[in-house]
Amino acid sequence: MKLEILENRGSILILVLWVLALLAYLTGDYLAHNREKSAICSTSWNVEKGSQAINSVMELFATDASPLSGQEEESKWLALSPGGVKVWIKVEKEKERINMNSAPDPDIREKILELMTDDNEERADKLIDAILDWRDPDNLTRLHGAESEYYENQGLPYGPGNGPFKALTELLLVRGMTTELFWGDPLASINEKGDGEKSEESGPVSISDAFTLFDGSVKRLTMVIRGRGNAYDLVLAFLRKRGVRWQPFQVYRTTLISSMRTQEAKH
Numbered sequence: 001m002k003l004e005i006l007e008n009r010g011s012i013l014i015l016v017l018w019v020l021a022l023l024a025y026l027t028g029d030y031l032a033h034n035r036e037k038s039a040i041c042s043t044s045w046n047v048e049k050g051s052q053a054i055n056s057v058m059e060l061f062a063t064d065a066s067p068l069s070g071q072e073e074e075s076k077w078l079a080l081s082p083g084g085v086k087v088w089i090k091v092e093k094e095k096e097r098i099n100m101n102s103a104p105d106p107d108i109r110e111k112i113l114e115l116m117t118d119d120n121e122e123r124a125d126k127l128i129d130a131i132l133d134w135r136d137p138d139n140l141t142r143l144h145g146a147e148s149e150y151y152e153n154q155g156l157p158y159g160p161g162n163g164p165f166k167a168l169t170e171l172l173l174v175r176g177m178t179t180e181l182f183w184g185d186p187l188a189s190i191n192e193k194g195d196g197e198k199s200e201e202s203g204p205v206s207i208s209d210a211f212t213l214f215d216g217s218v219k220r221l222t223m224v225i226r227g228r229g230n231a232y233d234l235v236l237a238f239l240r241k242r243g244v245r246w247q248p249f250q251v252y253r254t255t256l257i258s259s260m261r262t263q264e265a266k267h
Helices: 002-060 105-115 121-135 148-153 168-173 179-183 186-190
Strands: 078-080 087-093 219-226 231-242 245-257
Touching (some): 179 245
Antiparallel strands (some): 078 087
């Protein structure tokens, strides 16, 4: 009789342990699910705050009566905090840049070679000729270039435009172009002197900064929004004057990883 009672107690104990294990599993799963939902909500909220900050900045530069109008003549980084979001801003006119669609081949070649000083000459020649093949109207391949056959052989769902670039980011599709070369690292340039200003002798350090597709009347807003660690959002907004307002007609946004931390991140 005692043996039977002990066996029953053992079975009950095992059952209780199984129940406790199941409850622990369900509790852990529930907490993990909530943490995931919380992280998603937090990320979504930060993205929304960033988007609102970007819209606020563009609105600040929408009229010539803005207190920030005329800053494009300075070409310096400004720090603003719309809605509590720290945003570094630089506003410029496109007249100082080389037009990728209308500039002569030698001008494009010279500027890209200047930007790719640390790369080997063959890689630079391949990128330059591929860009020129992309924008020219024919299917003749330059010595180091790439036409439709190359992109088809790579299994890519697109080929060269054989005409003017429609968007600056179209350059990212060209053979040999990298995100590092195209976007550069604007956050690093902000911290060259620790105050958001680049030295006078420094020039463009990326394809997107050196070239344009637009005439000199277009205004460019470059915005940098810090993220976690070395991550940050880069926004390029192009505005054209319509009546009395400057209106964005092309806006690019990407997330980059900086090669260096900002001053405030070091402390």
